[in-house]
Amino acid sequence: MSFKVEVAYDAKATLGEGPHWDEANQRLFWVDILEKQLHIYQPHDNQMTTRVFDQYIGACVLTESGNLLLAMKNGIYHYSLLTEEKTKLADPEHTLPNNRFNDGKCDPAGRFWAGTMSLNEEKEQGSLYRLDSTGNIKKMLSPVTISNGLAWSPDQTYMYYIDTPTREVKVFRFDSTTGDITSTNQVIKIPPEMGYPDGMTIDEEGMLWIAHWGGSRITRWNPQTAKQLDEIPIPAKNVTSCTFGGKHLDELYITTARVGMNEIELEEYPLSGSLFKCKLPVKGIAPYLFHS
Template sequence: MSSIKIECVANENHKIGESPVWNEKENSLLYVDITGKKVCKWNSLTKQVQAISVDAPVSSVALRKSGDYVITLGTRFAALKWKDQLVTTITQVDKDKPNNRFNDGKVDPAGRYFAGTMAEEIRPAVLERHQGSLYALLADLSVVKHFDHVDISNGLDWSLDHKTFFYIDSLSYSVDAFDYDLQTGKIGNRRSIYKLEKDESIPDGMCIDTEGKLWVACYDGGRVIRLDPEAGKRIQTVKLPVDKTTSCCFGGKDYSEMYVTSASEGMDKDWLSRQPQAGGIFKITGLGVKGIPPYPFAG
């Protein structure tokens, strides 16, 4: 029997921690603080966080085949050279929507960087509806738009056989699946595989494990839930000591640890004093299941 342990490894009180991604070569967890406008790196050996400040909300970070990182910054896809602290724009989307920004993003098994947009929030989960779209940045640095009418583009991942794309538009309170063609990067046949229950609140970031099950961070739900996408059922709940759990990924030795990001934005003084670790990064061990390495962007 495994016994689950949860530890706050970086009590940084981020505004909106998001997009955790394990960098095996550096024994580090990369993530962003969206409205804190920072890309962060937590070193698992030194336990220190390094941060690079950027000029706009930064909503996701991904590894790059050529080394370094790609990020979604405002409505831009951009390259980040960590050592030089240098950010260069690759391309921009939603040029006709000045109130939009990117939100969550992840690289597909063929190296395409998928990321979606949303209108800027007035407060958590309150925003102009249907303003977002889902995009993919291809290796040749061109951009494809997959669909629009998104409220809050969020968690995404691919099935282990690469034939299904999983996606969350938060305000639908649903985890959706699409058929996926890895050769072309095309998606189709959208359907809901799980509707969140009331106490699970809002579905946010998501990742897959080596058994093909999905882990979804529940914003305002203070938990990650494990879903069986075939059965359309929740099979496990892991509660965390903060309400605003935003995203999750596997990392550490053999990807046997889970890392969970969280937010503190939108919490009042009283709420914050009850949850002093809000905005921290959490490590969960003893889950008894592993994850898979992140795919690097091919461009």
């Protein structure tokens, strides 16, 4: 299938990441981790506003009350969009100053899952955590190296997870009531020539859409058969994440990065760091909100 990819916003992000669709207000939140920026993109008038913070910001998710949770360098914070007040909820790695939070998402029951990594990408220095509405935070997987993409199956019985350097998407059985996960032998293996799996999302058919760092593409996979179904070429070297948005949840928003690219690569991929958009023949699932 051929796809039409367009630039939604030429942001020239250093490390664009973490797109989160605000269904109620028809806008997209996303971050530039290394620039410590939260972007708010409004498709209806193609405008983007930016809020700058005092530390790296790896991920953002909406709460049921219409505010945000931010996974940052020094912990997880509640952030008021109205007052811009930031309140720390948890800092499970306060004894690990060389770590930061990276990707994060809410599960179907409204718990926030977010993982960490070493600032210089040291092997197996990170973990995946789960934060619930009472403020209790629990380490769910450890050790990991670059905690990244998360998704849950439409029937809420599986969780999918990426630790980028493994080049694998691991499949876990998921108990939505307890939030517990159980390992399975199922795994999607990403071939080296396709780069590294980074962020991902899932459509209403239960198929995964995976962003490829160093691979200039988004791919669609069946997680039960571990077979690739489709591919969207992206005019950026490092594709970091994607999420469904739009009025009908049939537009894929795609984040990319410029970090680490040399002049020759930037000439080849001048749109690196842009926010891209692609209309799809399948719909996504609205992002889950943090239950507070």
